[in-house]
Amino acid sequence: MPTDSARRQTNRERLAARRATEAAARAHAQRRHRTVLGGMVAALAVLGALVVVIVVQNHRTATATNAAAPANADGTVIAVGSADAKVTVDLYEDFQCPNCKAFEAESGSTLAKLVADGTVRARYHGMAFLDSSANDQYSTRALNAAAVVLDAGGTDAFMTFHDLLFANQPAESGSGLTDEQLAEYAGQAGATGSEVLAHIKALTYGDWVKTATDQASKDGVTGTPTVLVAGQKLSDISAAGLTAAVSAAAAG
Amino acid sequence: MRRNVVVPWLATVARLVLGGVFLVAGALKLPDPAAAVRAVRAYQLLPEPAVAPVAFGLPVIEIAVGLALVLGVFVRTAAIASAVLLVVFLVGVGSAWARGLQIDCGCFGNGGQVAAGETAYPLEVLRDLGLLLLALGLAWRPASRFALGVPSSDPKEYSRAH
Numbered sequence: 367m368p369t370d371s372a373r374r375q376t377n378r379e380r381l382a383a384r385r386a387t388e389a390a391a392r393a394h395a396q397r398r399h400r401t402v403l404g405g406m407v408a409a410l411a412v413l414g415a416l417v418v419v420i421v422v423q424n425h426r427t428a429t430a431t432n433a434a435a436p437a438n439a440d441g442t443v444i445a446v447g448s449a450d451a452k453v454t455v456d457l458y459e460d461f462q463c464p465n466c467k468a469f470e471a472e473s474g475s476t477l478a479k480l481v482a483d484g485t486v487r488a489r490y491h492g493m494a495f496l497d498s499s500a501n502d503q504y505s506t507r508a509l510n511a512a513a514v515v516l517d518a519g520g521t522d523a524f525m526t527f528h529d530l531l532f533a534n535q536p537a538e539s540g541s542g543l544t545d546e547q548l549a550e551y552a553g554q555a556g557a558t559g560s561e562v563l564a565h566i567k568a569l570t571y572g573d574w575v576k577t578a579t580d581q582a583s584k585d586g587v588t589g590t591p592t593v594l595v596a597g598q599k600l601s602d603i604s605a606a607g608l609t610a611a612v613s614a615a616a617a618g
Numbered sequence: 619m620r621r622n623v624v625v626p627w628l629a630t631v632a633r634l635v636l637g638g639v640f641l642v643a644g645a646l647k648l649p650d651p652a653a654a655v656r657a658v659r660a661y662q663l664l665p666e667p668a669v670a671p672v673a674f675g676l677p678v679i680e681i682a683v684g685l686a687l688v689l690g691v692f693v694r695t696a697a698i699a700s701a702v703l704l705v706v707f708l709v710g711v712g713s714a715w716a717r718g719l720q721i722d723c724g725c726f727g728n729g730g731q732v733a734a735g736e737t738a739y740p741l742e743v744l745r746d747l748g749l750l751l752l753a754l755g756l757a758w759r760p761a762s763r764f765a766l767g768v769p770s771s772d773p774k775e776y777s778r779a780h
Contacts, residue, residue: 401767404691405692419677423670576652589721
């Protein structure tokens, strides 16, 4: 038979145990509450960040509706050769792309002959996706300079400038050609005058370059050089491969 | 008992690796939004109006998930979210591979363009599968050391682990 004091002791223990359980449950509920609240705040913060970033990035990629476009271009395309040529060749190139330099070195003169004899109309689509802070946005500066040359000197000057830039392409990890060097090549290509350097420095056709690069991506181009002969992607871009594809397209 | 000592440490490593990768991947996509748009478009999976919002929004989600994992808050939720993201990436990369597209996954910035024959699909798939395993492991056992928060779904699991 338990004594009175012993019974009081167990009752006290039982009470204490119950209180501890209740306190734990309360703490658990509080923690839950805090977690739910924290989750809601975090979700709202992520949502807010989403909206802000989408708005800011939209603004950063927007081009002016009245953006300057160079004369002698067909939209973002620079077409060279006879308009009645039998075969159209589309070329997507970035002035900083080493594989484009290799393609130009191997097949450029073959293409030039095909254009000169009226077989081919070449459509140059410029792209600028190899910009970096190391090369001081060279892809964009080079394509803008090409647009300046096209505007001032026409398609012949553009072709000369195009060939000069590939022949003198700076290393991909290097610092790029300076604006002054670009202006010097522009002068050699036949685009002279003080405003040439000014337009090169001011990136007058910067928005046109953005639009051209975006258009290439919309055309489904995912690498450079991309060469299309009569709309078909050319896998063998050697001089022989180009000649064969053009002959086949001209015959068909 | 030894398992209860080791598992939280493994979870911490998983959190830091997975969270670190997501943080870096998200941050690298922010400086050049035009390239992000081209990278998403290169998959040729989304209709044009959806391309830009996905390209601009994805890095925010990646950074949010990465931050949560690195800090150790909402770990289970973040682990499940990262598993979902990784499955989406795997589907994207796998379908690009199957369709013979010549693209770079654009996982860590860049424009999605590569020269012919420079694709790295097997490596990209393996990396994503490895990260997916980490994410699933964390979703299963989110309790870890050096975490700011407590796994909300099961606080007992946490106290048992300590």
